[in-house]
Amino acid sequence: MNTKPILALDFPGEKEVFDFLQQFNEPLFVKIGMELYMQEGPTIVRKVKDLGHDIFLDLKLHDIPNTVGSAMKGLAKLGVDLVNVHAAGGRPMMEAALEGLEAGTPAGKERPALIAVTQLTSTTEEQMQAEQKIALSLQESVLHYAGLTKQAGLQGVVCSVHEAKAIAEVCGDEFLRVTPGIRLAGGDAHDQKRIATPDGAKRDGSSLIVVGRAVTGAQDPVAAYKIVNELWEA
């Protein structure tokens, strides 16, 4: 899989996406999430793909197994590289997602990799314990979800950089640790709680990093992306 930083295209519509992408003279690995997909639907996925970019379709599906499996069967036809579900949906749901993806992937095409969100990077341990009533440390909860995800046959998880190394030790280095919550040193954390720098992510065991506002909100997004890329690749 492409290991470039994954750029989160968190924009309200197609115009903002293409204004942003036209500044870059290279194929990127981009993420299309709920904000953009809810406005533009599958069309935006096909258009971004036609420009030659790799795509992580970050819709974080979480529903009963039959619904998630059927939805994944449809998403598999879009030709994206990476898709996801919430591990909290449970093992049968994750297995159904995988089966749906396998059933929907056109003959001769590669099935998108499937990963599961453990605990969102905007969640603190205190919040998790108080609101989700999980009587574990955040690290234990993330490791539990990572193990469940691996048992279901998925390729990896979304987690923060802070849990990436422990997941690799338990689930193996091939098991993907995709880490959002990436900021340049001194950058605004916004709503993220478990953050790290690109070089910290590299050092601490991330397989792939997801970067949004540190680049999209920068005065010069191309220059900011270059810095992120250099720190990540160093």
Ligand SMILES: O=c1ccn([C@@H]2O[C@H](COP(=O)(O)O)[C@@H](O)[C@H]2O)c(=O)[nH]1
């Ligand atoms: O735990 C998670 C899962 C997904 N995300 C997504 O990543 C980007 C991060 O954007 P920033 O602007 O770099 O904070 C965003 O699209 C989230 O939906 C996440 O942050 N944490």
